[in-house]
Structures are given as C-alpha cells and as structure tokens.
Amino acid sequence: MAKAVNDRVRKRRDALRAAGLRPVQLWLPDTRGSAFAEECARQSKRLGAAEAGDRELNGFLDAAFLDLAGSDP
Template sequence: MPTPVNQRVQKRRENLRAAGLRPLQIWVPDTRRPGFAEECRRQALLVAKADAADRDLQHFMDAAIADLDSDSE
C-alpha cells in the first residue's frame, strides 16, 4: 500500500528543514479577481506618463541602451 500523502509531505518538509530551509507563506495579488487587469493597466499608464515627463530618466535609459549595444559588438 502506498504511503499516505500527509506522511510523504511531512518527510519532504523534514528533509528540507534538515537542508537548512524553512517554510514561508507568501501572499500575492489574485490575478483572477475582477478588475485586476484594469487596475494593472491604470497603474502602468500612470508610470508611463511619469516616465515620459522625466527627461533625466529618458537620457539615462538611452545611455544604458547605447552601452548595451556597444557591449554586443
């Protein structure tokens, strides 16, 4: 008879702890929630507007891209 799932899970957790790891619970946004995509779009537009108004950022990004291009040659 196969080992019950809870025993396999417990053994796996014990092995991970023995390897110096610990369990961690992480809460993340629910991408299935109604309105999630619209809120992402709204925030992205706000960031894009702020970035477009920031000349220093644009110069920095242009210099970074030019630096990447020169590294690939």
C-alpha cells in the first residue's frame, strides 16, 4: 500500500514541478506553546507602550478604520 501512496505523491510533485512550481519548506513558531503566548504578550506590551502617546498614529488608525468601515470621519 505504501508503494501506491508514494507513486501518487511522486506523480503529483512531478506535475507541480512541470507547472513551474518548486517545493519550499517553512518553519514557523509553534503557536501552541506557552513560550509563544508569553512572547506575544511581551511584544504587545512593548508596542502598546511605544505607541501610547502617539496621537498622530492614533488619528491615522482611526481614519483608516473608518475608511474600511465605509464611514466618514
């Protein structure tokens, strides 16, 4: 049975390569780990502190949101 699966996978990959595509392996953070959640919280706090007093940025973001929502400022 494994032989048939291997043949199908090889044929599919060959077809993708023939279409001009190539395989790429991506390594991403494990979002299920507690370290990921802790790092997200740490970065969010730093970003929030850095942007807290930036009135220009807040106005820009508010205007962008209203534009996306289809409302006038």
